[in-house]
Amino acid sequence: MSKPLRIGIAGLGTVGAGVVKILAARGEHLAAASGRVLELVAVSARDKSKDRGIDLTGVRWDDDPLALAAADDIDIVVELIGGSEGVARDLVEAALKAGKHVATANKALIAHHGTALARLAEEKGVALNYEAAVAGGIPIVKTMREALAGNEIRSIHGILNGTCNYILTEMETTGRDFADVLKDAQDLGYAEADPTFDVGGIDAAHKLAILASLAFGTQVDFANVHIEGIEKISATDIAFAKEFGFKVKLLAIAEKGEAGIVQRVHPALVPEGTPLAAVSGVYNAVAIDGDRVGHLVLEGRGAGEGPTASAVLSDIVDVARGLIVPPFIVPAAKLKAPAKPLMDEHKSSFYLRLRAVDRAGSMAEITRALAEASISIERIVQRGGKSDESGRMPVVFITHETDEGTMARARTLLAKHEDVAGTPLVIRIEDGELR
Numbered sequence: 001m002s003k004p005l006r007i008g009i010a011g012l013g014t015v016g017a018g019v020v021k022i023l024a025a026r027g028e029h030l031a032a033a034s035g036r037v038l039e040l041v042a043v044s045a046r047d048k049s050k051d052r053g054i055d056l057t058g059v060r061w062d063d064d065p066l067a068l069a070a071a072d073d074i075d076i077v078v079e080l081i082g083g084s085e086g087v088a089r090d091l092v093e094a095a096l097k098a099g100k101h102v103a104t105a106n107k108a109l110i111a112h113h114g115t116a117l118a119r120l121a122e123e124k125g126v127a128l129n130y131e132a133a134v135a136g137g138i139p140i141v142k143t144m145r146e147a148l149a150g151n152e153i154r155s156i157h158g159i160l161n162g163t164c165n166y167i168l169t170e171m172e173t174t175g176r177d178f179a180d181v182l183k184d185a186q187d188l189g190y191a192e193a194d195p196t197f198d199v200g201g202i203d204a205a206h207k208l209a210i211l212a213s214l215a216f217g218t219q220v221d222f223a224n225v226h227i228e229g230i231e232k233i234s235a236t237d238i239a240f241a242k243e244f245g246f247k248v249k250l251l252a253i254a255e256k257g258e259a260g261i262v263q264r265v266h267p268a269l270v271p272e273g274t275p276l277a278a279v280s281g282v283y284n285a286v287a288i289d290g291d292r293v294g295h296l297v298l299e300g301r302g303a304g305e306g307p308t309a310s311a312v313l314s315d316i317v318d319v320a321r322g323l324i325v326p327p328f329i330v331p332a333a334k335l336k337a338p339a340k341p342l343m344d345e346h347k348s349s350f351y352l353r354l355r356a357v358d359r360a361g362s363m364a365e366i367t368r369a370l371a372e373a374s375i376s377i378e379r380i381v382q383r384g385g386k387s388d389e390s391g392r393m394p395v396v397f398i399t400h401e402t403d404e405g406t407m408a409r410a411r412t413l414l415a416k417h418e419d420v421a422g423t424p425l426v427i428r429i430e431d432g433e434l435r
Protein backbone atom coordinates (compact mmCIF):
# COMPACT_ATOMS: atom_id res chain seq x y z
CA MET A 1 0.00 0.00 0.00
CA SER A 2 1.26 3.53 -0.82
CA LYS A 3 1.96 6.19 1.78
CA PRO A 4 -1.10 7.52 3.64
CA LEU A 5 -2.90 10.54 2.23
CA ARG A 6 -2.56 13.13 5.01
CA ILE A 7 -5.65 15.28 5.43
CA GLY A 8 -6.24 18.66 7.06
CA ILE A 9 -9.83 19.83 7.48
CA ALA A 10 -10.76 23.48 8.01
CA GLY A 11 -14.35 23.92 9.20
CA LEU A 12 -16.04 21.39 11.45
CA GLY A 13 -19.66 22.45 11.08
CA THR A 14 -22.38 20.41 9.40
CA VAL A 15 -20.20 19.22 6.53
CA GLY A 16 -16.81 19.11 8.27
CA ALA A 17 -18.12 16.99 11.13
CA GLY A 18 -19.81 14.75 8.57
CA VAL A 19 -16.51 14.17 6.77
CA VAL A 20 -14.74 13.31 10.04
CA LYS A 21 -17.50 10.78 10.81
CA ILE A 22 -17.18 9.04 7.44
CA LEU A 23 -13.38 8.89 7.73
CA ALA A 24 -13.80 7.23 11.14
CA ALA A 25 -16.61 4.87 10.18
CA ARG A 26 -15.32 3.72 6.79
CA GLY A 27 -11.58 4.08 7.20
CA GLU A 28 -10.81 0.47 6.34
CA HIS A 29 -12.99 0.43 3.25
CA LEU A 30 -11.69 3.80 2.05
CA ALA A 31 -8.08 2.60 2.44
CA ALA A 32 -8.85 -0.55 0.45
CA ALA A 33 -10.70 1.43 -2.23
CA SER A 34 -7.95 4.05 -2.59
CA GLY A 35 -4.92 1.89 -2.01
CA ARG A 36 -3.86 4.33 0.71
CA VAL A 37 -4.83 5.01 4.29
CA LEU A 38 -6.75 8.29 4.57
CA GLU A 39 -5.23 9.84 7.65
CA LEU A 40 -6.80 12.83 9.38
CA VAL A 41 -3.78 14.77 10.62
CA ALA A 42 -5.12 18.19 11.64
CA VAL A 43 -8.32 20.22 11.90
CA SER A 44 -9.23 23.85 12.41
CA ALA A 45 -12.39 25.74 13.35
CA ARG A 46 -13.21 28.74 15.49
CA ASP A 47 -14.19 27.18 18.78
CA LYS A 48 -12.00 24.35 20.09
CA SER A 49 -14.25 23.67 23.06
CA LYS A 50 -17.44 23.04 21.06
CA ASP A 51 -18.89 19.52 21.30
CA ARG A 52 -19.23 18.37 17.69
CA GLY A 53 -20.08 14.74 18.30
CA ILE A 54 -16.82 13.61 16.70
CA ASP A 55 -13.71 11.94 18.09
CA LEU A 56 -10.61 14.03 17.42
CA THR A 57 -8.24 12.05 19.63
CA GLY A 58 -4.73 12.17 18.18
CA VAL A 59 -5.71 14.84 15.63
CA ARG A 60 -3.85 18.17 15.83
CA TRP A 61 -5.95 21.30 16.36
CA ASP A 62 -4.75 24.46 14.60
CA ASP A 63 -6.40 27.69 15.71
CA ASP A 64 -5.42 29.31 12.44
CA PRO A 65 -6.80 27.45 9.39
CA LEU A 66 -3.96 28.86 7.28
CA ALA A 67 -1.57 26.71 9.30
CA LEU A 68 -3.00 23.72 7.39
CA ALA A 69 -1.75 25.19 4.12
CA ALA A 70 1.73 25.70 5.55
CA ALA A 71 2.06 22.35 7.33
CA ASP A 72 4.60 19.86 5.95
CA ASP A 73 2.58 16.88 7.14
CA ILE A 74 -0.57 17.62 5.10
CA ASP A 75 -1.17 16.53 1.48
CA ILE A 76 -4.76 17.72 1.02
CA VAL A 77 -6.58 20.64 2.57
CA VAL A 78 -10.34 20.22 2.85
CA GLU A 79 -11.96 23.65 3.04
CA LEU A 80 -15.40 23.50 4.69
CA ILE A 81 -15.69 26.99 6.14
CA GLY A 82 -17.60 28.74 3.36
CA GLY A 83 -17.81 32.21 1.80
CA SER A 84 -16.35 33.55 -1.41
CA GLU A 85 -13.83 35.80 0.36
CA GLY A 86 -11.94 35.96 3.61
CA VAL A 87 -10.44 32.98 5.34
CA ALA A 88 -11.85 30.34 2.94
CA ARG A 89 -10.37 32.05 -0.11
CA ASP A 90 -7.06 32.79 1.65
CA LEU A 91 -6.79 29.18 2.75
CA VAL A 92 -7.55 27.65 -0.65
CA GLU A 93 -5.12 29.98 -2.42
CA ALA A 94 -2.40 29.36 0.15
CA ALA A 95 -2.88 25.59 0.00
CA LEU A 96 -2.70 25.50 -3.80
CA LYS A 97 0.33 27.79 -3.85
CA ALA A 98 2.00 25.45 -1.35
CA GLY A 99 1.39 22.57 -3.78
CA LYS A 100 -1.33 20.90 -1.72
CA HIS A 101 -4.46 19.33 -3.13
CA VAL A 102 -7.74 21.00 -2.20
CA ALA A 103 -11.25 19.67 -1.79
CA THR A 104 -14.02 22.15 -1.02
CA ALA A 105 -17.81 22.32 -0.78
CA ASN A 106 -17.73 26.07 -1.26
CA LYS A 107 -19.90 27.02 -4.26
CA ALA A 108 -19.59 30.75 -3.61
CA LEU A 109 -15.80 30.54 -3.79
CA ILE A 110 -15.76 28.43 -6.96
CA ALA A 111 -18.47 30.54 -8.64
CA HIS A 112 -16.52 33.76 -8.01
CA HIS A 113 -12.92 32.59 -8.32
CA GLY A 114 -13.10 29.15 -9.96
CA THR A 115 -11.13 29.97 -13.09
CA ALA A 116 -8.26 31.69 -11.26
CA LEU A 117 -8.08 28.92 -8.67
CA ALA A 118 -8.10 26.27 -11.39
CA ARG A 119 -5.16 28.02 -13.06
CA LEU A 120 -3.28 27.96 -9.78
CA ALA A 121 -4.03 24.27 -9.18
CA GLU A 122 -2.88 23.36 -12.70
CA GLU A 123 0.35 25.34 -12.35
CA LYS A 124 1.15 23.31 -9.26
CA GLY A 125 -0.12 20.00 -10.67
CA VAL A 126 -2.56 19.50 -7.81
CA ALA A 127 -6.28 18.81 -7.58
CA LEU A 128 -9.01 21.35 -6.94
CA ASN A 129 -12.07 19.22 -6.34
CA TYR A 130 -15.52 20.61 -5.52
CA GLU A 131 -18.09 17.84 -6.02
CA ALA A 132 -20.04 18.93 -2.92
CA ALA A 133 -20.34 22.50 -4.15
CA VAL A 134 -23.03 21.61 -6.69
CA ALA A 135 -26.21 19.74 -5.73
CA GLY A 136 -24.77 18.17 -2.55
CA GLY A 137 -24.91 14.41 -2.79
CA ILE A 138 -25.63 14.24 -6.54
CA PRO A 139 -22.38 13.27 -8.31
CA ILE A 140 -22.87 15.85 -11.02
CA VAL A 141 -19.33 17.24 -11.26
CA LYS A 142 -17.87 13.76 -11.68
CA THR A 143 -20.58 12.92 -14.20
CA MET A 144 -19.74 15.98 -16.24
CA ARG A 145 -15.98 15.54 -15.92
CA GLU A 146 -15.83 11.84 -16.65
CA ALA A 147 -18.98 10.12 -17.81
CA LEU A 148 -20.16 12.67 -20.37
CA ALA A 149 -16.83 13.37 -22.07
CA GLY A 150 -18.17 12.06 -25.39
CA ASN A 151 -20.99 14.56 -25.51
CA GLU A 152 -21.52 18.07 -26.60
CA ILE A 153 -23.83 19.41 -23.92
CA ARG A 154 -26.79 21.38 -25.24
CA SER A 155 -28.50 22.39 -22.03
CA ILE A 156 -28.71 21.90 -18.31
CA HIS A 157 -31.88 22.38 -16.30
CA GLY A 158 -31.49 22.09 -12.57
CA ILE A 159 -33.40 22.31 -9.34
CA LEU A 160 -30.37 23.33 -7.34
CA ASN A 161 -31.71 24.83 -4.16
CA GLY A 162 -33.43 22.52 -1.69
CA THR A 163 -34.78 25.38 0.44
CA CYS A 164 -36.67 26.90 -2.50
CA ASN A 165 -37.94 23.54 -3.64
CA TYR A 166 -39.14 22.74 -0.13
CA ILE A 167 -40.95 26.08 0.16
CA LEU A 168 -42.62 25.75 -3.26
CA THR A 169 -43.64 22.15 -2.54
CA GLU A 170 -45.13 23.15 0.83
CA MET A 171 -46.98 26.08 -0.75
CA GLU A 172 -48.40 23.67 -3.31
CA THR A 173 -49.50 20.99 -0.86
CA THR A 174 -50.84 23.27 1.88
CA GLY A 175 -52.04 26.30 -0.10
CA ARG A 176 -50.15 28.57 2.30
CA ASP A 177 -48.28 31.67 1.22
CA PHE A 178 -44.53 32.22 0.83
CA ALA A 179 -43.78 34.14 4.07
CA ASP A 180 -45.67 31.65 6.19
CA VAL A 181 -43.91 28.60 4.73
CA LEU A 182 -40.49 30.32 4.84
CA LYS A 183 -40.91 30.83 8.58
CA ASP A 184 -41.66 27.14 9.05
CA ALA A 185 -38.67 26.19 6.92
CA GLN A 186 -36.48 28.37 9.16
CA ASP A 187 -37.90 26.75 12.31
CA LEU A 188 -37.20 23.29 10.83
CA GLY A 189 -33.63 24.24 9.89
CA TYR A 190 -34.26 23.96 6.11
CA ALA A 191 -33.74 27.69 5.64
CA GLU A 192 -31.08 29.99 7.06
CA ALA A 193 -31.96 32.85 9.44
CA ASP A 194 -30.95 35.11 6.54
CA PRO A 195 -32.62 33.33 3.62
CA THR A 196 -31.61 35.85 0.93
CA PHE A 197 -29.02 33.64 -0.78
CA ASP A 198 -31.46 30.76 -1.05
CA VAL A 199 -34.84 32.34 -1.83
CA GLY A 200 -33.25 35.12 -3.89
CA GLY A 201 -31.76 32.54 -6.28
CA ILE A 202 -28.11 33.41 -5.58
CA ASP A 203 -27.15 30.00 -4.20
CA ALA A 204 -28.65 28.28 -7.26
CA ALA A 205 -26.84 30.80 -9.48
CA HIS A 206 -23.49 29.96 -7.88
CA LYS A 207 -24.06 26.29 -8.70
CA LEU A 208 -25.32 27.05 -12.19
CA ALA A 209 -22.26 29.14 -13.06
CA ILE A 210 -20.06 26.18 -12.11
CA LEU A 211 -22.17 23.70 -14.11
CA ALA A 212 -22.21 25.97 -17.15
CA SER A 213 -18.43 26.13 -17.16
CA LEU A 214 -18.17 22.35 -16.95
CA ALA A 215 -20.78 21.89 -19.66
CA PHE A 216 -19.60 24.44 -22.18
CA GLY A 217 -15.87 24.77 -21.54
CA THR A 218 -16.15 28.44 -20.65
CA GLN A 219 -14.66 30.43 -17.79
CA VAL A 220 -16.90 30.51 -14.72
CA ASP A 221 -19.12 33.52 -15.26
CA PHE A 222 -21.27 34.16 -12.21
CA ALA A 223 -21.57 37.88 -12.96
CA ASN A 224 -23.64 37.13 -16.06
CA VAL A 225 -26.22 34.82 -14.51
CA HIS A 226 -29.71 36.30 -14.78
CA ILE A 227 -31.15 35.84 -11.27
CA GLU A 228 -34.70 36.03 -9.95
CA GLY A 229 -35.87 34.46 -6.69
CA ILE A 230 -39.15 32.97 -5.53
CA GLU A 231 -40.18 35.76 -3.13
CA LYS A 232 -42.98 37.04 -5.36
CA ILE A 233 -44.61 33.66 -5.99
CA SER A 234 -47.95 33.39 -4.22
CA ALA A 235 -50.21 30.46 -3.40
CA THR A 236 -52.54 31.90 -6.07
CA ASP A 237 -49.85 31.43 -8.73
CA ILE A 238 -49.26 27.87 -7.68
CA ALA A 239 -53.01 27.15 -7.83
CA PHE A 240 -53.34 28.74 -11.28
CA ALA A 241 -50.29 26.82 -12.51
CA LYS A 242 -51.87 23.58 -11.35
CA GLU A 243 -55.03 24.43 -13.26
CA PHE A 244 -52.92 24.79 -16.42
CA GLY A 245 -51.06 21.50 -15.79
CA PHE A 246 -47.82 22.95 -14.40
CA LYS A 247 -45.81 23.08 -11.20
CA VAL A 248 -43.84 26.12 -10.13
CA LYS A 249 -40.12 25.40 -9.64
CA LEU A 250 -37.03 27.53 -9.19
CA LEU A 251 -35.05 26.43 -12.24
CA ALA A 252 -31.39 27.02 -12.98
CA ILE A 253 -30.84 26.81 -16.72
CA ALA A 254 -27.73 27.01 -18.86
CA GLU A 255 -28.15 26.58 -22.58
CA LYS A 256 -26.26 27.16 -25.75
CA GLY A 257 -28.09 29.55 -28.02
CA GLU A 258 -27.16 31.16 -31.28
CA ALA A 259 -25.88 34.26 -29.49
CA GLY A 260 -23.92 32.47 -26.79
CA ILE A 261 -24.56 30.81 -23.48
CA VAL A 262 -27.53 31.95 -21.48
CA GLN A 263 -27.42 31.28 -17.74
CA ARG A 264 -30.62 32.02 -15.90
CA VAL A 265 -32.16 31.27 -12.52
CA HIS A 266 -35.83 32.08 -12.04
CA PRO A 267 -39.16 30.58 -11.08
CA ALA A 268 -40.66 28.66 -13.97
CA LEU A 269 -43.80 26.75 -14.88
CA VAL A 270 -42.73 23.16 -15.47
CA PRO A 271 -45.15 20.74 -17.14
CA GLU A 272 -46.56 18.08 -14.82
CA GLY A 273 -45.42 14.61 -15.79
CA THR A 274 -41.86 15.72 -16.56
CA PRO A 275 -39.00 14.53 -14.32
CA LEU A 276 -38.25 17.96 -12.85
CA ALA A 277 -41.91 18.59 -11.96
CA ALA A 278 -41.80 15.44 -9.83
CA VAL A 279 -38.84 16.61 -7.73
CA SER A 280 -40.32 17.63 -4.41
CA GLY A 281 -39.28 18.83 -0.97
CA VAL A 282 -35.60 19.41 -0.27
CA TYR A 283 -34.49 17.27 -3.21
CA ASN A 284 -32.32 18.57 -6.04
CA ALA A 285 -32.15 17.37 -9.63
CA VAL A 286 -30.12 18.08 -12.73
CA ALA A 287 -31.40 17.33 -16.24
CA ILE A 288 -28.69 17.28 -18.89
CA ASP A 289 -29.20 17.20 -22.63
CA GLY A 290 -26.17 15.78 -24.43
CA ASP A 291 -25.97 15.27 -28.18
CA ARG A 292 -25.08 11.56 -27.82
CA VAL A 293 -26.57 10.51 -24.52
CA GLY A 294 -29.82 12.44 -24.96
CA HIS A 295 -31.70 13.40 -21.81
CA LEU A 296 -30.27 12.35 -18.50
CA VAL A 297 -31.72 13.20 -15.07
CA LEU A 298 -29.93 12.85 -11.75
CA GLU A 299 -31.89 13.39 -8.55
CA GLY A 300 -30.89 13.33 -4.90
CA ARG A 301 -30.33 15.24 -1.71
CA GLY A 302 -28.72 18.58 -2.38
CA ALA A 303 -27.64 19.41 1.14
CA GLY A 304 -27.28 18.12 4.67
CA GLU A 305 -24.46 16.44 6.55
CA GLY A 306 -24.52 12.98 4.97
CA PRO A 307 -25.00 13.83 1.27
CA THR A 308 -22.54 16.72 1.31
CA ALA A 309 -19.87 14.84 3.26
CA SER A 310 -20.36 11.88 0.90
CA ALA A 311 -19.48 14.14 -2.03
CA VAL A 312 -16.42 15.55 -0.23
CA LEU A 313 -15.20 12.00 0.38
CA SER A 314 -15.40 11.18 -3.31
CA ASP A 315 -13.10 14.16 -3.95
CA ILE A 316 -10.62 12.96 -1.33
CA VAL A 317 -10.66 9.40 -2.66
CA ASP A 318 -9.96 10.67 -6.19
CA VAL A 319 -6.82 12.38 -4.90
CA ALA A 320 -5.80 9.28 -2.95
CA ARG A 321 -6.11 7.27 -6.17
CA GLY A 322 -3.98 9.79 -8.02
CA LEU A 323 -6.80 11.03 -10.23
CA ILE A 324 -5.79 14.65 -10.76
CA VAL A 325 -7.64 16.34 -13.59
CA PRO A 326 -8.11 19.97 -14.64
CA PRO A 327 -10.85 21.34 -12.37
CA PHE A 328 -13.03 22.41 -15.30
CA ILE A 329 -12.27 19.41 -17.53
CA VAL A 330 -10.15 21.31 -20.04
CA PRO A 331 -7.09 23.24 -18.84
CA ALA A 332 -8.00 26.67 -17.47
CA ALA A 333 -5.97 28.40 -20.20
CA LYS A 334 -8.23 26.75 -22.81
CA LEU A 335 -11.53 27.76 -21.20
CA LYS A 336 -13.29 30.14 -23.54
CA ALA A 337 -14.24 33.63 -22.45
CA PRO A 338 -18.01 33.52 -22.12
CA ALA A 339 -19.99 35.57 -24.61
CA LYS A 340 -22.21 38.24 -23.07
CA PRO A 341 -25.57 36.62 -22.59
CA LEU A 342 -28.39 38.11 -24.57
CA MET A 343 -31.22 37.42 -22.17
CA ASP A 344 -33.43 39.89 -24.04
CA GLU A 345 -33.43 37.54 -27.02
CA HIS A 346 -34.45 34.50 -25.03
CA LYS A 347 -37.91 33.33 -26.07
CA SER A 348 -40.65 31.49 -24.22
CA SER A 349 -44.30 31.67 -23.47
CA PHE A 350 -45.19 33.43 -20.25
CA TYR A 351 -47.61 33.29 -17.36
CA LEU A 352 -48.71 36.84 -16.59
CA ARG A 353 -50.77 37.56 -13.49
CA LEU A 354 -52.21 40.95 -12.75
CA ARG A 355 -54.92 42.55 -10.69
CA ALA A 356 -57.46 44.27 -12.87
CA VAL A 357 -59.80 47.03 -11.78
CA ASP A 358 -63.30 45.57 -11.59
CA ARG A 359 -65.24 47.71 -14.04
CA ALA A 360 -67.05 47.06 -17.30
CA GLY A 361 -64.64 47.04 -20.23
CA SER A 362 -61.41 46.81 -18.21
CA MET A 363 -60.54 43.34 -19.53
CA ALA A 364 -61.04 44.50 -23.11
CA GLU A 365 -58.74 47.48 -22.41
CA ILE A 366 -56.02 45.31 -20.92
CA THR A 367 -56.21 42.76 -23.72
CA ARG A 368 -55.95 45.57 -26.26
CA ALA A 369 -52.89 46.98 -24.46
CA LEU A 370 -51.24 43.56 -24.64
CA ALA A 371 -51.97 43.27 -28.35
CA GLU A 372 -50.47 46.74 -28.90
CA ALA A 373 -47.37 45.57 -27.04
CA SER A 374 -47.15 42.66 -29.57
CA ILE A 375 -48.11 40.02 -27.02
CA SER A 376 -50.31 37.29 -28.40
CA ILE A 377 -52.52 35.57 -25.85
CA GLU A 378 -53.22 31.86 -25.75
CA ARG A 379 -55.44 31.79 -22.70
CA ILE A 380 -57.09 34.11 -20.15
CA VAL A 381 -58.43 33.02 -16.78
CA GLN A 382 -60.30 35.13 -14.27
CA ARG A 383 -60.57 33.38 -10.94
CA GLY A 384 -64.33 32.96 -10.44
CA GLY A 385 -64.93 36.40 -11.98
CA LYS A 386 -64.85 37.77 -8.43
CA SER A 387 -62.94 40.80 -7.21
CA ASP A 388 -60.93 40.88 -3.95
CA GLU A 389 -61.59 43.21 -0.98
CA SER A 390 -59.91 46.11 -2.77
CA GLY A 391 -62.11 45.72 -5.84
CA ARG A 392 -59.43 44.02 -7.99
CA MET A 393 -59.75 40.76 -9.88
CA PRO A 394 -56.79 38.41 -10.28
CA VAL A 395 -56.45 37.66 -13.97
CA VAL A 396 -53.95 35.33 -15.58
CA PHE A 397 -52.81 35.38 -19.19
CA ILE A 398 -50.83 32.62 -20.85
CA THR A 399 -49.00 34.11 -23.80
CA HIS A 400 -47.76 32.57 -27.00
CA GLU A 401 -43.99 32.50 -27.42
CA THR A 402 -42.40 35.91 -27.29
CA ASP A 403 -39.02 37.35 -26.38
CA GLU A 404 -37.94 38.75 -23.03
CA GLY A 405 -37.59 42.30 -24.29
CA THR A 406 -41.16 42.37 -25.64
CA MET A 407 -42.51 40.87 -22.44
CA ALA A 408 -40.62 43.35 -20.28
CA ARG A 409 -41.97 46.27 -22.29
CA ALA A 410 -45.52 44.92 -22.04
CA ARG A 411 -45.15 44.51 -18.30
CA THR A 412 -43.98 48.09 -17.89
CA LEU A 413 -46.91 49.34 -19.97
CA LEU A 414 -49.39 47.30 -17.95
CA ALA A 415 -47.92 48.55 -14.67
CA LYS A 416 -48.84 52.07 -15.77
CA HIS A 417 -52.25 51.11 -17.14
CA GLU A 418 -55.20 52.67 -15.32
CA ASP A 419 -57.09 49.37 -15.27
CA VAL A 420 -54.21 47.46 -13.66
CA ALA A 421 -53.28 47.61 -9.98
CA GLY A 422 -49.57 47.24 -9.18
CA THR A 423 -46.92 45.56 -11.30
CA PRO A 424 -47.96 42.32 -13.00
CA LEU A 425 -46.09 39.14 -12.10
CA VAL A 426 -44.42 37.28 -14.95
CA ILE A 427 -43.27 33.65 -14.83
CA ARG A 428 -41.56 31.93 -17.75
CA ILE A 429 -43.03 28.67 -19.02
CA GLU A 430 -40.34 26.05 -19.62
CA ASP A 431 -41.93 23.52 -21.87
CA GLY A 432 -40.23 21.99 -24.89
CA GLU A 433 -36.78 21.11 -23.50
CA LEU A 434 -38.13 19.34 -20.45
CA ARG A 435 -40.48 16.89 -22.12
Ligand SMILES: NC(=O)c1ccc[n+]([C@@H]2O[C@H](COP(=O)([O-])OP(=O)(O)OC[C@H]3O[C@@H](n4cnc5c(N)ncnc54)[C@H](OP(=O)(O)O)[C@@H]3O)[C@@H](O)[C@H]2O)c1
Pocket residue numbers: 010011012013014015016044045046047048050065079080081082083087105106107108132133136302303304305308
Ligand atom coordinates in the same frame (compact mmCIF):
# COMPACT_ATOMS: atom_id res chain seq x y z
N1 LIG B 1 -24.61 22.41 5.00
C1 LIG B 1 -24.87 21.92 3.80
O1 LIG B 1 -25.82 21.17 3.61
C2 LIG B 1 -23.98 22.26 2.62
C3 LIG B 1 -24.29 21.72 1.35
C4 LIG B 1 -23.44 21.98 0.27
C5 LIG B 1 -22.36 22.80 0.46
N2 LIG B 1 -22.11 23.36 1.69
C6 LIG B 1 -20.94 24.21 1.82
O2 LIG B 1 -20.04 23.63 2.75
C7 LIG B 1 -19.34 24.65 3.43
C8 LIG B 1 -19.53 24.45 4.92
O3 LIG B 1 -20.90 24.51 5.24
P1 LIG B 1 -21.50 24.07 6.65
O4 LIG B 1 -22.97 23.99 6.48
O5 LIG B 1 -20.78 22.90 7.18
O6 LIG B 1 -21.17 25.37 7.51
P2 LIG B 1 -21.21 25.53 9.10
O7 LIG B 1 -22.00 24.45 9.72
O8 LIG B 1 -21.59 26.94 9.36
O9 LIG B 1 -19.69 25.32 9.51
C9 LIG B 1 -18.68 26.25 9.23
C10 LIG B 1 -17.43 25.85 9.98
O10 LIG B 1 -16.40 26.77 9.66
C11 LIG B 1 -15.79 27.21 10.84
N3 LIG B 1 -15.33 28.58 10.67
C12 LIG B 1 -16.05 29.67 10.36
N4 LIG B 1 -15.25 30.75 10.29
C13 LIG B 1 -14.00 30.33 10.57
C14 LIG B 1 -12.76 30.96 10.67
N5 LIG B 1 -12.63 32.29 10.47
N6 LIG B 1 -11.69 30.21 10.99
C15 LIG B 1 -11.80 28.89 11.21
N7 LIG B 1 -12.97 28.22 11.11
C16 LIG B 1 -14.05 28.94 10.80
C17 LIG B 1 -16.84 27.11 11.93
O11 LIG B 1 -16.20 26.99 13.19
P3 LIG B 1 -17.02 26.79 14.57
O12 LIG B 1 -17.76 25.50 14.43
O13 LIG B 1 -15.98 26.72 15.61
O14 LIG B 1 -17.92 27.97 14.69
C18 LIG B 1 -17.59 25.84 11.49
O15 LIG B 1 -16.97 24.72 12.05
C19 LIG B 1 -19.87 25.97 2.89
O16 LIG B 1 -19.06 26.41 1.83
C20 LIG B 1 -21.23 25.58 2.35
O17 LIG B 1 -21.68 26.43 1.31
C21 LIG B 1 -22.89 23.09 2.76
